[in-house]
Amino acid sequence: MSQDTSGDDGEPIDRTNNTRRQVIAGSAGAIGGFALGSTFGVGSAFADEHGDDEAEMPDDVPPEAVENEFEDDIEILNFALTLELLEADFYRQGLDNLDSEELINTVLDNVSHDKRPDTGSIATFHDKLQDQLFDELETIRDHEIDHAETLTATIEEFGGEPVEEPEFEFGEAVEDPAAFIATGVALEDTGVSAYAGAAPFIENEDVVPPALSIHSVEARHASFLRVLNAETGFPTPYDQPRSRSEVLDIASDFIVD
Numbered sequence: 001m002s003q004d005t006s007g008d009d010g011e012p013i014d015r016t017n018n019t020r021r022q023v024i025a026g027s028a029g030a031i032g033g034f035a036l037g038s039t040f041g042v043g044s045a046f047a048d049e050h051g052d053d054e055a056e057m058p059d060d061v062p063p064e065a066v067e068n069e070f071e072d073d074i075e076i077l078n079f080a081l082t083l084e085l086l087e088a089d090f091y092r093q094g095l096d097n098l099d100s101e102e103l104i105n106t107v108l109d110n111v112s113h114d115k116r117p118d119t120g121s122i123a124t125f126h127d128k129l130q131d132q133l134f135d136e137l138e139t140i141r142d143h144e145i146d147h148a149e150t151l152t153a154t155i156e157e158f159g160g161e162p163v164e165e166p167e168f169e170f171g172e173a174v175e176d177p178a179a180f181i182a183t184g185v186a187l188e189d190t191g192v193s194a195y196a197g198a199a200p201f202i203e204n205e206d207v208v209p210p211a212l213s214i215h216s217v218e219a220r221h222a223s224f225l226r227v228l229n230a231e232t233g234f235p236t237p238y239d240q241p242r243s244r245s246e247v248l249d250i251a252s253d254f255i256v257d
Contacts, residue, residue, distance in 0.1 A: 060237065062238050063238055063241055066197045066241050066246075067243055069243055072203070076202060077160065078162065079247075079248075081162060081163055083190075083194055083251060084148040085148050085168075086255070087144040087187055088144035088145045090168070090254070091137065091141035091144060091184075092141055092145075093168075093174040094173070094180045094184075095137060098177055099177075100133075100134045103177040104133050104134070106177035106181065107177075107228045110178075110181070110228065110229055110230040133228075147214050147217075150214075151214075158204070168254050169254060181225065181229050184229075185226055185229050185231065188218060190250050192239055193247070195212075195214065195215035195218060196215065196240075196241035196242075197241035197247070198244065
């Protein structure tokens with residue numbers, strides 16, 4: 001099945017959209033301000049741009065902690081909340097816009113061209129895909145919504161003010177099946193690295209169990225999306241953390257207001 005997101009030579013189609021420079025300012029524990037770029041790319045171009053970061057990191061040794069860029073636990077929780085709101089809206093928009101049959105055919109095409117050694121699981125996955133794919137993606141969407149609700153309640157429980165949901169713009173990434181899957185991979189990988197980067201700086205031990213439980217589920221999402229994109233679900237023995245500023249640089253590609 002041909003896709004208009006990239007050609008056989010792998011060159012991504014340009015999907016940049018202009019957006020104005022915005023600052024999300026925080027008080028009472030909301031995220032500190034960060035500025036957005038004047039343009040952002042989506043779909044495979046986004047995945048290619050931000051996928052290169054991990055390729056440059058060592059994958060055979062445990063990582064060291066990133067720099068602490070948080071003032072307190074409320075800032076960490078609002079940081080996580082923003083990412084969960086972004087992911088929830090990404091899946092909500094994508095699943096509302098995309099035709100389920102076209103999405104399934106795109107993934108089947110990915111799997112049929114998978115160059116990895118066949119372990120037997122791909123054939124089983126292929127057979128069950130048509131019945132399960134859309135349901136699985138809806139489950140991921142519901143997980144992200146639940147995560148956002150839990151983080152909001154936790155922030156309020158600790159006396160903080162949850163950050164307001166930004167306006168997100170995903171462009172082609174929620175209109176084209178191949179771009180949707182590729183961007184889903186990039187966002188889930190970013191979420192995993194964000195939790196890994198922030199968790200060491202949590203001061204309240206009561207926050208750690210729910211944070212880690214969300215982190216592990218995000219990793220399951222990432223693995224599933226990678227398989228849909230004909231990638232290995234577990235590319236390295238160690239996941240590399242990202243700092244707050246690195247994660248927000250990626251997230252800001254999709255934040256309009």
